[in-house]
Amino acid sequence: MTTIDDLYQLGTSTWLDDLSRDRIKSGNLAELLETKSIVGVTTNPAIFASAMSKGTAYDAQIAELKDAGVAVDEAVFAMSIDDVRDACDILAPVYERTGGKDGRVSIEVDPRHAADHAATIEQARDLWAKVDRPNVMIKIPATDESIPAISDALAEGISVNVTLIFSVDRYKQVIHAFKDGIKRAAEAGKDVSTIHSVASFFVSRMDSEVDKRLEAIGSEEALALRGKAGIANARLAYALFLQELGEDSGLPAGANPQRPLWASTGVKNPEYPKSLYVSELAGPNTVNTMPEATIDAALAEGNLHGDTLTGTQDEAQQVFKQLKAVGIDMADVVRVLEQEGVDKFVDAWNDLLESMAANLK
Template identity: 60%
Template sequence: MSTPTADLSAAGVSIWLDDLSRSRIDSGNLAELIQKRDVVGVTTNPSIFQAAIGNKNDDSYDAPLVALAQNGADVDTAIFEITTTDVRDAADIFRPVFDETDGVDGRVSIEVSPDLAHDTEATIAQAKELWAKVDRPNTLIKIPATLAGLPAISAVLAEGISVNVTLIFSLERYAAVIDAYLTGIREAAANGHDIATIHSVASFFVSRVDTEVDKRLDAIGTPAATALKGKAGLANARLAYELFEKTFAEPRAVELIAAGATVQRPLWASTGVKDPALPDTLYVTELVAPGTVNTMPEKTLEATFDHGVITGDTVTGAYADAHRTFDELAAAGVDLVDVTQVLEDEGVEKFIVSWHDLQATVRDALDAAR
């Protein structure tokens, strides 16, 4: 019998898990999710590593932290060693998937420090350092789509490094991300790299858009505003896919693809439903489109496996409705430009806070070990 996750995969959506920990790797859980839940990749971020390393019920990091303390490692060195080890080990587990899909899936992402989100040169330097340290072809280096991140994306791709562009909220910024990708691939070709081996995804955040927009709709309080709740995130993502289809059909993209370049796939991120009034699989079942990735927390993955109903493509036929939703939001008084800027600023800040919490956790562990 087919399962909803198998149906989702058959519809052209790659299922990635938005989580990673040493215990998940060591217990065999990650390998089991590949076999039983059709998971073909993993994404990580500072919040995920903070939750994993700071989990007092998980002792799998104790021994590595003791060893690092004995070797005199400082906090940032310890974090770098632990996170790159986890990503390397996860990449090894996914290597068969990577080989079977010719490098499309079987990918594991690791993010540059969020403290560098507004520093182009430091982002480029750390991206190279992470790529060299993990030393696996199925790694993706996550770079945020801040204004400083855009030239870093191009520069890192130009070095032959595969990139996961994260924290995309607006269509305007997504267009700039695609441009940065095409620029980077063109430069990589000029630098003599095999562009067929360079992959990228563009992580477009979904649920956070609804959270911010719905808060504003509640403040407006009219019946027309209330009727729009829970619609902005899907509309935004669907219009992103429309932009993706349009841009990668343009001559500059077609020319690179003909020369061997891969398409930068849209990735739906922040797909855990935060509003209990909405279906818990909303950002999975309503964002089914060929050639996309949906990275989901385990709770959403299990909900999809248990009762998700996959009805095929739910994106490309909904463009007109999505444009209408945007028009109605504007008419109701929602400034989507402001919404997406607030979300980008908050997204960077949240990861910075998680990063600093992680530093504090590791510092305490190193002190205790010493």
């Protein structure tokens, strides 16, 4: 038994926040499932940008796509889809063993569509059909324009990973969209037991932005609050999850609750324990998607201390009161993070398209 196994016993599934063709072809991904108890994989535009810009694993497919005259964005998605499909096959035994709860691999819609509902839902359908594996999840950002696409996708039986959530208020909208989509799926006669969803709450980015502002304030009270906002924010989200998606959720019979997923869990401040966002966000019906370095840190540090989510709402609210008292405008923090979140993925995607365009000439 490892720390990751212990984490699973507490109710938190560990998913790897990374994917590349090298991981798949070398057997590394399969090895991680066996040796580090990983039960899922998430990807994003930045991850694929990194994977496709290194090594030679994609060279043969790039040559084929070049000869076929495929447009650059179609080429990038063709390679991404192949990787996700292969990863889904590797994780299929986990999917079967857990009844579809885990064994999931996520692929994201084009981040440039974040403000376009029609384009988002169209691509969600396209990715779902082209990956053509029951354990794929389509990542859709929690922007004002894309939230209706979350409902639409779920209503059609598409499993969805809702990404880029930074606030409890936004999370309320996501839960509403989830409930609406599952209700519509049931009304349409779909087997809702086959539809799964997670809501990805970003953690370390919250601390990075708030800590920067606390350091600018500089008072003893402000500095004492560094490294607390991200965890408190996630714990408040978990309290809302229990309230809205617990035993009295009102979901159709057989429906699976949308689990909170802790994303951006690699610490960005070297002064914090590397497994901070693992040990402090452990609890029932959750997922933690981690870069491999964070997984290794959790295995090495082994500092779990039980369920650190249930019953933490009051303490988390107190942190937010203290942040407000020292002058932190959390509404503005969230506004900045939401815009930066989309922009970072768009920038990564554009960089990838630019480099791939050169390869396809």
